[in-house]
Amino acid sequence: MTAEWLECIACHAQFASTEVRYTCDCGALLSLERPAGFAAKLATRTFDARLASRDDVDRSGVWRFREAVLDVPTSAIVSHPEGATRLYRRPSLSAYAGVEPLAFKHEGENPTGSFKDRGMTVAVTQAVRLGERAVACASTGNTSSSLAAYAAQAGTRAIVFVPAGKISLGKLAQTLAYGALCLNVRGDFDAAMRLVNKACAKLDIYLLNSINPFRIEGQKTIVWELLQDRGWRAPDWIALPAGNLGNTSAFGKALREALEGGWIDRVPRIAAIQASGANPFSRGFAEDFRTRHRMKAETIASAIRIGDPVSWDKARAAIAETHGVVGEVTDAELLEAKRAIDEAGIGCEPASACSLAGVRKLRAAGTIRPSDDVVCVLTGHVLKDPDVVLHAPGIDRSSQTIEIDPTVAAVEAALANRL
Ligand code: F0G
DSSP, rough: OOHHHHHHEETOHHHHETTTTTTOSSSSSSSEEEOOTTTGGSOOHHHHGGOOOOOHHHTTGGGGGGGGGSOOOOGGGOOOOOOOOOOOOOHHHHHHHHHHSSEEEGGGGSSSSSHHHHHHHHHHHHHHTTTTEEEEESSHHHHHHHHHHHHHHOOEEHHHHHTTOOSSSHHHHHHHHHOOOEESSSSOOOHHHHHHHHHHHHTOEOOTTTTTTHHHHHHHHHHHHHHTHHHTTTOOOOEOOOOOSSHHHHHHHHHHHHTTTSSSSSOOEEEEEEEEGGHHHHHHTTTTTTTTOOOOOSSOOOOGOOOOOHHHHHHHHHHHHTTEEEEEEEEHHHHHHHHHHHTTTTTGGGGGGGHHHHHHHHHTTTOOOOOOOOOEEEEOOOGGHHHHHHHSOOOTTTTOOOOOOHHHHHHHHHHHTTT
């Protein structure tokens, strides 16, 4: 087992991993760190051998990599189990993006339907280890669903702060179903985020947003598992949607550690894609990150309707270290890409489709080449936001849903010219 500590990403001050804190005294974010060379002591064949195991901890796509995730006894782990998601390839989507080979890692296949479960299993395990009685987050709906599910499993009180009337019905229902207390904040996600920060500090509640470094440790495994799925052969690009920037940060750390460990021999470039109505990070990238932008966010992709992302500095480092890019796509572009993914029989929620829409645009701009090897991460399940499937602008399902009398003649009439 390796020793672990929390370390400031700016001034490198160190704190015990059992201390409850999310930022350094200097104000910068904290990262969970281990002794130099730790990753090189871990062999990918150990991770590969666990694929054949019947043990839940080995089968979890997070805890399969446990030596590089969190140093706790396996008996202390709160796991559903999560991860072990699939990679999809579809000729129609390669043609749509203009890129081949192209694959999709579908994180919507996690237990609560989004990638958040990978971070939550680690952060809730840490909450239990610290003896926390209540956990909280601000959320656009996926983090809250995941927190609620894992808190229910751990027997911890779950309190979620969501922008009132601004999260999808599926996510709200799911969060309530698992038993969380839902505070509908009159304001946007950024207001809910500021509020939960202050409330947790004052009321001694453990904060489970991705500002919590233990969330990032779990989300690293999206990248490790996709590398493992590919026999530890790095792609040229990994594309993902970007909102609060926790996942972009986690991908950067995962790639740094995989390279240090010799698990891969080169680093893929990260393409972080925002919605153009919620694009502070993309604006920052366009001007070499001279300014930390903050904005009032608006997009149909409610999951990433975020104007003041908390993990900015970590994500900026991830883009720099991987020679990555930050792109943006309009609502029309992400909806069109979502439709292509849905009609390929895969399906995803609107924010997830930013990855494909972004790759198509980067290909058209010549940043991505036609023969580049690309993996898009789909972050959430199609059922997370049924309203967009049925009622988004430009969507007309009337020719697809026909009410009929219960007669064969009515079926025949409905199927005329359609068989
Ligand atoms: N995709 C989906 C489906 C999400 O739910 C989120 C974030 C992202 C992408 C962006 O990831 O924030 O790490 O950059 N959802 C958060 C939530 C904000 O509350 O569920 P990020």
